[in-house]
Amino acid sequence: MQIIQNRRTFLAGLTAAGGAQLFNIRPSKAAREPPPETTSVRLGRWIDGSYCWASLYLAGELMRADGLTDVRYVQGDTNVDNTEWLTAGVTDFDFNMPSMHIRSIESGASIKILTGVHTGCWELRGNDSVNGIADLKGKRVGIWAFNDHPHVFLSLMINYVGLDPVHEIEWVLGISPMQDFIEGKVDAFLAGITELPGLRAKKIGHTIISNAVDRPWSQYYCCMVAGRTDYVDKYPAATKRILRAILKSIDFCASDPASAARELVDRGFLPSYDLALITLKEAQHDRWRGYDSEDSVRFYALRMQETGMIKSSPQQIIAQGTDWRFLDDLKHELKL
The missing domain is CATH 3.40.190.10 (Periplasmic binding protein-like II)
Structure with a gap:
């Protein structure tokens, strides 16, 4: 070859x-x-x-x-x-x-x-009461778990607009934040890239922010490669x-x-x-x-x-x- x-x-x-x-x-x-x-x-x-x-x-x-x-x-x-x-x-x-x-x-x-x-893995979806990240104050936001990457990412976006992600957001834990959203248990959730076509086709919620197109998040990687230092240094x-x-x-x-x-x-x-x-x-x-x-x-x-x-x-x-x-x-x- x-x-x-x-x-x-x-x-x-x-x-x-x-x-x-x-x-x-x-x-x-x-x-x-x-x-x-x-x-x-x-x-x-x-x-x-x-x-x-x-x-x-x-x-x-x-x-x-x-x-x-x-x-x-x-x-x-x-x-x-x-x-x-x-x-x-x-x-x-x-x-x-x-x-x-x-x-x-x-x-x-x-x-x-x-x-x-690359970037573009996430889209924040909300109901009619949420038109921007600042509208999440006092709202119910669905997550899988505390301190995993969706929760961390959402917390950073919330803090960026001046809200306190610890005290001003009602975090709701669930096996499926999307299903909780459909059932009206939460007002917003972070949708993964593979969920977006179904959400759009069925008009489930609307886009609050997408890290594929919305600044500043779209200007930075959402996936990066890291290696173990001992492997990188030795090999x-x-x-x-x-x-x-x-x-x-x-x-x-x-x-x-x-x-x-x-x-x-x-x-x-x-x-x-x-x-x-x-x-x-x-x-x-x-x-x-x-x-x-x-x-x-x-x-x-x-x-x-x-x-x-x-x-x-x-x-x-x-x-x-x-x-x-x-x-x-x-x-x-x-x-x-």
Whole structure:
């Protein structure tokens, strides 16, 4: 297989040859780099889905083609946020919201944020009594659990408009916030990307804010990659290959969502082609080429500091918990 030299040729080859040919593409400069110090890596996987992890799922075969022959997708404890899989050493790399990575860094976890992936995973839906985030004062807001990523994200948005998310919001716990909304038990809830088509088609509530289009949230990543510090430091050549595979996979998701969705389903990562395609079309996978990953960490760390979730400054979080060396090299290689 010819070594692909740039993004445009890579994407054109994928589109012309079809999704299956994705797994025959070798990264452009790996053959001239030191061999990976390890051939093993553990990546997270939710067995029942997690559609916004599409690029992580598709990157595995690119990693294998690049010398990481033992790529394992593992699922940790489903009763905790998946960032805890990373901090507990169950996985080596993790996809999550910057807020969850930052919270781990604040707690002393030895992880490094490496790059952003995309934005556009969430939409706040409300009933007729809610026309803006400020209208949530005194309202019932549905969540799955306290301190998980939807609750944290909502709290940041609420604090941003001057409300106290602890004392001025009535948080309502439920197995399905969407169903609680339909039954009138809550006034608003945060809808995930795969829920949006059904909500829109049935006209269930209306959009209060979308992090795909509404500032400032649309200007920053909602999914970022972090790795265990000991893996990143001990295996830099392997880490660069892993990150390269993820970035190329992100490009594939952006350029040919239909083929990417088919690969995700055919390879057993996701159960629904339609939901996979919707996710790939709704999420902004092309943003990694224009957004500044460090700026996203800075923005979320500042919001979390203002909300009282962390004590560290954004500068301290960036210094302690980020490593942009690999991204900077790959941006040059991939002709950003």
